[in-house]
Amino acid sequence: MNDYEPIAIVGYGCLYPPLLTSPEELWDGVLKGTKGVRNVNNSVWDTDKYYSKYRSAEDKTYCKKTGYLSELPHLEKLIEQNGLNSDEVIKLNRTQKMILYTVLRALESANLNLESITPEGFVIGNMLGDESFANYVAQNRMKKFVDEHSKEITNDDNEIKHVKKSLSESLNVESSDFNVFPSNMLAGLKKLLKLHGISFTIDGACSGSLLAIDEAIKLIHQNKTSKSVVTGVLGNIGVTGNVAFSKIGALSDTEARPLDSQANGLIPGEGSGSIIIESLSNAINDGSHIYGVIRGSGVASDGKGQAIYAPSVDGQYTAMMKSLAAAKMTLNDIDYVEMHATGTPVGDKVELQSIMKIFNESGRKKPLKIGSMKHQIGHSFSAAGMANLFKVLQGFNHQNLPPTHGFGDFSAENKSITSNNLIVNSNEEDWHWDSEHGRTASINAFGFGGINANILVQEYDEGLFKSILSKSVSSTLTLPDSNYSIVGQGTWVDKGFQGNIPSEAPISKFTSFPFIKFKMPPKVVQKIDKSQQVGLLAADKALENAKEELNGIPREKIGLYVGGMLGLKTAFECDLRIRSEELRTAVQKSCTNVNSQKLEKINMQFKQKFESLSEDSLPGFMDNIVAGRISNSLDIRGVNAVIDAGKNSFDVAMNQAILSLQNNEYDAVVVGGVNSNDLPEYVDLYNELYSNDLVVENGACFFVIKRTVDLKDTDNEIFNISSDASIKTINNSVSLDADFLGAENAFKMLNKINEHAKRPEMATDFENSEAKSDFSIAFFDTENAIEASQMIKNEMFLDTQNESSKMAIFYTGLQDLEEKVEFLKKIQVGSNE
Structure with a gap:
């Protein structure tokens, strides 16, 4: 270090x-x-x-x-x-x-x-985030239950209105x-x-x-x-x-x-x-x-x-x-x-x-x-x-x-x-x-x-x-003067996804997850959120893919960063089961002809939609255990952390991982993106807030990365990443047929790597003509990305006479990229064209 x-x-x-x-x-x-x-x-x-x-x-x-x-x-x-x-x-x-x-x-x-x-x-x-979203989910789900089971609760429509009003009061969501x-x-x-x-x-x-x-x-x-x-x-x-x-x-x-x-x-x-x-x-x-x-x-x-x-x-x-x-x-x-x-x-x-x-x-x-x-x-x-x-x-x-x-x-x-x-x-x-x-x-x-x-x-x-x-x-x-090399990769996407990423068999809590391999009893697998499962499966593939490249690196010198939007489906389902008492109270308070036996039946109807809590429930629904499970099962002893930066979660996870390699804290990092939250309220609110018109899909994608200067002659370099990660951008020409939320850019990166493997003649690096990479990573905030893309659009290149200056290039296809590169070359040599 x-x-x-x-x-x-x-x-x-x-x-x-x-x-x-x-x-x-x-x-x-x-x-x-x-x-x-x-x-x-x-x-x-x-x-x-x-x-x-x-x-x-x-x-x-x-x-x-x-x-x-x-x-x-x-x-x-x-x-x-x-x-x-x-x-x-x-x-x-x-x-x-x-x-x-x-x-x-x-x-x-x-x-x-x-x-x-x-x-x-x-x-x-x-x-654990804030309680407001759990209240939002509970309010929505309990009101829906009341509508669906209104005749079982009471024959009085006014009482049903009072039940829902009572729920709104007890589960008040004050924030926007x-x-x-x-x-x-x-x-x-x-x-x-x-x-x-x-x-x-x-x-x-x-x-x-x-x-x-x-x-x-x-x-x-x-x-x-x-x-x-x-x-x-x-x-x-x-x-x-x-x-x-x-x-x-x-x-x-x-x-x-x-x-x-x-x-x-x-x-x-x-x-x-x-x-x-x-x-x-x-x-x-x-x-x-x-x-x-x-x-x-x-x-x-x-x-x-x-x-x-x-x-x-x-x-x-x-x-x-x-x-x-x-x-x-x-x-x-x-x-x-x-x-x-x-x-x-x-x-x-x-x-x-x-x-x-x-x-x-x-x-x-x-x-x-x-x-x-x-x-x-x-x-x-x-x-x-x-x-x-x-x-x-x-x-x-x-x-x-x-x-x-x-x-x-x-x-x-x-x-x-x-x-x-x-x-x-x-x-x-x-x-x-x-x-x-x-x-x-x-x-x-x-x-x-x-x-x-x-x-x-x-x-x-x-x-x-x-x-x-x-x-x-x-x-x-x-700082070591080095690029960074991807030496392993692994993905898991549920079967049924029809997009441009290879899919896998869907995970069932009992039949598909390899609990023997990971020494997790079925009763444990039953309680853990699917994001922990897909994350572990994808990271395991990536580490297996890089097995030779990691040989000789102490486990203390391997770090793990996971990008993903916080809030796991299992956590909110556990909350719904426990908070069914709010439903019981609202019905009891608002309905005159509900005896205790009927009330208990209503309560159990709602409660039994969700699994009971056991000693495995807490580690099953905590966000950080998405990374903790990987670290624990695959023996990673450096950092393990989950990072949320919205849609840019994977980008920031990659940024922090690269910084850890830059300061020699680790000799290898495992970086990935995970999404498995298909809770209806989560997906619907996400789509509403961000005007999303893609289907939200579940999956995980991981990469193993080393400093290029540390590669052995026998190491297999899958892809090379330019060293100055702070001003780069994931290739905007890559598109997906689904939305993986905070893991999206991990899958974009995977597609770009696959494209590079099929068409190596496309490789271009604007900083070093001898570099192997045709891919650059950016860690822009949204505001900065907008400014940069506008700068490109208006052809307002700053300090272009300075050979050491660098910039992000946003493009929508190969032709668009070639045109922008040609324009950049012209103004760099002082052309008046």
């Missing part, structure tokens, strides 16, 4: 339970032990409907505590200060409003205005259809804030915050953006996730007690945290206030050998060691670790083992202080890592090691593991300054499904960092 240029945190804003609306309020809450965790009220979900003390109770949870926000803070003042359209803000969903609040507060703390971040990167770490659509969480905010830089949502489950930071840092290190806004958020604490987590026994029925001998599970929570980052050298030159410096970041997957939801010492250890290596530090340089520590006995034990493995290897003699804040705010999943970061940054600010509440003592087993070398910091105490490394902390966020992230943060001190910067070389100065 190249030298890791330090990254400055120049702004931050947060929102955590019960109503901690600034980093200072969060710090005050940490010191006082303020509890954001309490019994849910009806604004969260109705315990009368969904709670049961019996763990085996179907479609119910045994945990009625949650770390939830008392309310959302008022946005009026921030809207006015930033000149935002208040009508557009009102249309945002709840999660978007949480993000907006923390982004605007981060800008305020950075003394920046919106215009200053318009061209910059924006990365959101999120899981645009912002309801899961994949538009980011798009709605980009539109409001007028952002044009590289932006995407990334799902790494509970590691989401730190995974987003790591990917945003790549954009800065490779000069794709000068600053990045990064948010970790969880705004969906609806009952379905709670019920699903209860089925794997992960929740506490009392309270979260991280690391304590009485720990018996996690408590769900919510929250949002946003930071603004830039290179340390730029921050110093800009005169920015620097709240902390990221010295290293590391991401790793557990790979093969564990259950999909079982934590792994190896994955956590690797992530932490990558951060230390990037910072050129050892554990001897670390004062404190803010742990992921959720309060699950197994999870806490594995994390202690991971830290102790590093402790023993480092030869450290001095005990290491550790802590967790989940006793207070709950486990906010994709926002948890950001809360950990803010706690540490405030510790720097106040020069105090933050206390951990709810801890009494380790269990006997954990005492044996730590051997008094790890000490939970239960009380506030001075954080002593070290002349060599200042105040330094390691921060963990480990994701369900085997994705682990860590960052090392150091307090900024001018004298200390003058020395560090004098020894640091920007990663952009040591």
Whole structure:
């Protein structure tokens, strides 16, 4: 890996339970032990409907505590200060409003205005989306059921109207259809804030915050953006996730007690945290206030050998060691670790083992202080890592090691593991300054499904960092001068698709999926979303296709990026089953002649349309497990992440993968696009919003990519990709007969490769006449793509006398391409024609 240029945190804003609306309020809450965790009220979900003390109770949870926000803070003042359209803000969903609040507060703390971040990167770490689309689906499906079964419910038409009115009231969807659509969480905010830089949502489950930071840092290190806004958020604490987590026994029925001998599970929570980052050298030159410096970041997957939801010492250890290596530090340089520590006995034990493995290897003699804040705010999943970061940054600010509440003592087993070398910091105490490394902390966020992230943060001190910067070389100065070679490919498209991509046998949950090969029992396959199945099948083909080319590459040096629109069909079907209680309540409230027996029959008629929840349901419907399943089954131990950038999801996944190869983090990457969401409400709303006239199809397409300079003589190069991925575009002459949503451009790329294989004489590369490629990849935002295509249309070529200048060429066919190339050649040589 190249030298890791330090990254400055120049702004931050947060929102955590019960109503901690600034980093200072969060710090005050940490010191006082303020509890954001309490019994849910009806604004969260109705315990009368969904709670049961019996763990085996179907479609119910045994945990009625949650770390939830008392309310959302008022946005009026921030809207006015930033000149935002208040009508557009009102249309945002709840999660978007949480993000907006923390982004605007981060800008305020950075003394920046919106215009200053318009061209910059924006990365959101999120899981479970927002509850608004689940409400939208439930409202639609339940009303349809009422219409279809009206005579079974009541003979009174007015009562049927009241049932549907009651459903509308209980499942109220406040935001606009645009912002309801899961994949538009980011798009709605980009539109409001007028952002044009590289932006995407990334799902790494509970590691989401730190995974987003790591990917945003790549954009800065490779000069794709000068600053990045990064948010970790969880705004969906609806009952379905709670019920699903209860089925794997992960929740506490009392309270979260991280690391304590009485720990018996996690408590769900919510929250949002946003930071603004830039290179340390730029921050110093800009005169920015620097709240902390990221010295290293590391991401790793557990790979093969564990259950999909079982934590792994190896994955956590690797992530932490990558951060230390990037910072050129050892554990001897670390004062404190803010742990992921959720309060699950197994999870806490594995994390202690991971830290102790590093402790023993480092030869450290001095005990290491550790802590967790989940006793207070709950486990906010994709926002948890950001809360950990803010706690540490405030510790720097106040020069105090933050206390951990709810801890009494380790269990006997954990005492044996730590051997008094790890000490939970239960009380506030001075954080002593070290002349060599200042105040330094390691921060963990480990994701369900085997994705682990860590960052090392150091307090900024001018004298200390003058020395560090004098020894640091920007990663952009040591980039390998290389193109990138596709050495493997694999697809899976359902049979019946009549388009221009080879189709496969349709997947049945029981008959077609090779559960023996992947060691997945039929009962597990029955519960997992089809996107996880097709993704695994296509990625397996791609890796098998590149088997020889990957020979000798350690699995830790292979990364996985999956592009796809978030929101899985199985997740919404699970929600519909659990939320059938809303239908029962609406009928009971509105109809006078419905006895309990008839009501139960109506309820079961609706409920039985969907499968019951079991311990396999949660990993079966989480978006990040599309990548996690591949990583787990095929033993990929670098990053595994799902990226959503709408229709450009595959493009952005490819962009991040290429950046990982550029900085030598990985020696090979597996990149693909997946779509298997044919939920009627999802497809209909997508078609309505985007005026789509193609049939939405299910499928997955993956590629294995290496740096061209790393190819062995025996390697089979299927296709070559030009190195400057930031200004290229997927060949617009490629068309499909179907819509694969966020995976569409993966299939376009496949078609282009197939076309190249059939007609190699068409190969052209406008940068290097000796290159093998006739294909260029672009990662334009929609706005930039429109500008570029208009520039081509108007023949407004800029800086064309400069031989080093590059541009995207949009074309609709070979003749159109040839004409534009000829025109470009003429103006490059100064022709007056």
